[in-house]
Amino acid sequence: MxxxxxxxxxxxxxxxxxxxxxxxxxxxxxxxxxxxxxxxxxxxxxxxxxxxxxxxxxxxxxxxxxxxxxxxxxxxxxxxxxxxxxxxxxxxxxxxxxxxxxxxxxxxxxxxxxxxxxxxxxxxxxxxxxxxxxxxxxxxxxxxxxxxxxxxxxxxxxxxxxxxxxxxxxxxxxxxxxxxxxxxxxxxxxxxxxxxxxxxxxxxxxxxxxxxxxxxxxxxxxxxxxxxxxxxxxxxxxVDPRHSQQQQGQGNIINNNQNSNQQAVPGGDENPADAFKKIIPDESADTFQTSARQFADLHNRLQSTYHQLAAVYRSVTEHQAVDEQRHREVQDMVRNIRADLQRLDKVDSLQRTVEALQRDVTGLRDALDRRISSHETSFRGALTDHHRLLSERMVDSIPGHGKLIFIIVGTQIVLAGIYVLYKRRKMAGPKKYL
Missing domain, CATH: 2.60.120.200 (Jelly Rolls)
Known part of the structure; x- marks a missing residue:
């Protein structure tokens, strides 16, 4: 007990x-x-x-x-x-x-x-x-x-x-x-x-x-x-007592001398906490001298236990409904978490793909740098050789100044000779007097 x-x-x-x-x-x-x-x-x-x-x-x-x-x-x-x-x-x-x-x-x-x-x-x-x-x-x-x-x-x-x-x-x-x-x-x-x-x-x-x-x-x-x-x-x-439903029909009626007690059917909507507040207090055995009082006390205690068990049953039923709802909510949360985890797996795969792409881009950039450096070196060498050859070609293609000087000097000498010859002829010619 x-x-x-x-x-x-x-x-x-x-x-x-x-x-x-x-x-x-x-x-x-x-x-x-x-x-x-x-x-x-x-x-x-x-x-x-x-x-x-x-x-x-x-x-x-x-x-x-x-x-x-x-x-x-x-x-x-x-x-x-x-x-x-x-x-x-x-x-x-x-x-x-x-x-x-x-x-x-x-x-x-x-x-x-x-x-x-x-x-x-x-x-x-x-x-x-x-x-x-x-x-x-x-x-x-x-x-x-x-x-x-x-x-x-x-x-x-x-x-x-x-x-x-x-x-x-x-x-x-x-x-x-x-x-x-x-x-x-x-x-x-x-x-x-x-x-x-x-x-x-x-x-x-x-x-x-x-x-x-x-x-x-x-x-x-x-x-x-x-x-x-x-x-x-x-x-x-x-639990709101105003929404509780009354017992349909009558329960077992127990006569105790002049009084009759009606027993409620379990599963009613009374507050479960109230059933535990109605616990019958303990009494001394000396107070129950007659079989009627003993039977009444036994009936009341059985009825109180019956009400308490009914309250426990209602509480367990309501808890079960709440637990089922919470279980469904937890299942929904688990499904959402699984979906998030699947998305995280996709994120990991995407991250690996990005890392591989980053490595490829890094390798491509290094190869491109090497190619550019090689082309720059070869271009510089080719440009230097081109400048040297261009200078030589220009020097070779420019005509010499000796011929020009010879022509100029020769022309001056010829002109001077002509002029001297002209003067001599003029001086040697007959003079005319007026």
């Missing part, structure tokens, strides 16, 4: 750290959205669209199909969130041509189905709650922005809603070939948004009240993106 008490005590202590899946706020669990008995619908959610209704498949919801522009679609929950601490996971995928666009809006708003309907943050008007917007804002490759409104601002008539965003980050979400995951944390006065395992933004000044409804809307222009939602799960560390 002491061992069983220790085990039950340990389980009770661990309940405070457990995360419980809120089924009525979640869909896409175990990769299942639409059930076979009601195809085309999502349990606990309403699906609408303009002009066409979204396609609800077994494993995903196609909010806006590719190739059909000007679409608006919405998924709104029937139940409200009655938790102060919670975690929401949304898996989505966006595909489209290079110049296509559109926006996906994740809401946690008051009366979203009637006040927001299929609108995006740009056309929603006055709403009360939170919205995360994924689009190609400002021509960027992708951006995730967060907006809050208490119903006082009309977003449809805001000239520029960028200044109203309380947080944003750049993301890559289009044509990835895989779903992207957005995780929203709201616990212990802290609000955080993660995208694909990395933090987008965080704040300790945001508190979202209870009673809001989860929803997803999408809107596309003439050249549309295709937005698909695979999963929306909401988990919390507490």
């Amino acid at each position: 002491r061992t069983a008490a220790v085990i039950l005590g340990a389980l009770a202590a661990g309940l405070g750290q457990a995360q419980y899946l809120i089924n009525e706020l979640s869909f896409g669990i175990n990769s299942k959205i639409s059930h076979d008995e009601s195809p085309g619908t999502i349990p606990h959610y309403h699906v609408n669209g303009q002009p066409n209704r979204p396609d609800v498949l077994s494993n995903r919801v196609i909010l806006t199909p590719m190739g059909i522009g000007n679409q608006r679609a919405s998924i709104w929950g029937e139940r409200t969130l009655q938790r102060s601490d919670w975690v929401a996971d949304i898996d989505f995928r966006a595909n489209g041509p290079e110049r296509a666009s559109g926006n996906l809006n994740i809401w946690l708003a008051k009366d979203g189905r009637t006040t927001i309907q299929e609108n995006s943050v740009y056309t929603a008007g006055r709403f009360e709650g939170l919205v995360l917007v994924i689009d190609q804002h400002g021509g960027s490759g992708g951006m995730l922005r967060g907006f809050l409104n208490d119903g006082s601002k009309d977003y449809a008539h805001q000239g520029n809603i960028d200044a109203l965003a309380f947080g944003h980050c750049q993301i890559a979400y289009r044509n990835l070939g895989r779903p992207s995951q957005i995780k929203i944390h709201h616990a212990n006065g802290n609000f955080k948004v993660d995208i694909d395992g990395r933090k987008c933004f965080e704040s300790d000044k945001i508190v979202i009240p209870q009673g809001y409804t989860f929803g997803v809307t999408a809107a596309t222009p003439e050249n549309p993106d295709s937005f698909e939602v695979f999963k929306l799960t909401v988990m919390s560390e507490t």
Whole structure:
């Protein structure tokens, strides 16, 4: 008995750290959205669209199909969130041509189905709650922005809603070939948004009240993106007693003198921690003098043990669902890591190719340097020989000055002789007198 008490005590202590899946706020669990008995619908959610209704498949919801522009679609929950601490996971995928666009809006708003309907943050008007917007804002490759409104601002008539965003980050979400995951944390006065395992933004000044409804809307222009939602799960560390279901039918009735006690069927939605708070205190054996009191004490203790075992069973079942979801997330992470490792192998191969190319280029450069040096040496030698031969040719081709001097001197001598002969003849000739 002491061992069983220790085990039950340990389980009770661990309940405070457990995360419980809120089924009525979640869909896409175990990769299942639409059930076979009601195809085309999502349990606990309403699906609408303009002009066409979204396609609800077994494993995903196609909010806006590719190739059909000007679409608006919405998924709104029937139940409200009655938790102060919670975690929401949304898996989505966006595909489209290079110049296509559109926006996906994740809401946690008051009366979203009637006040927001299929609108995006740009056309929603006055709403009360939170919205995360994924689009190609400002021509960027992708951006995730967060907006809050208490119903006082009309977003449809805001000239520029960028200044109203309380947080944003750049993301890559289009044509990835895989779903992207957005995780929203709201616990212990802290609000955080993660995208694909990395933090987008965080704040300790945001508190979202209870009673809001989860929803997803999408809107596309003439050249549309295709937005698909695979999963929306909401988990919390507490179980809300207001959503517990009453026992169907009556259990075993045990008469104890004038009183009758009704036993609850295991698997109800009461808080598992409450079952461990109702432990019957120990009493002395002297107080049980009659068989009726002994039987009543035995019945009460068996009933308490039965409730505790039922609480343990519910806790284990919920833990199993959470563990399966985390196992799928780990599998997705492992697949992504394997893909990254394969890309790293390609990087190593590319690096080896680059190194081989570098060696080839280095060898080619050395050979080219040697060739250039050899050609430079031979060119210098040929140019030197050419200059020497050119000088010799020029010297050989220039005529000698001796002949020129001989001609000039001979000409002068001939002229001088002629002149002397002329003078002599003139002097020897007869003189004429007047």
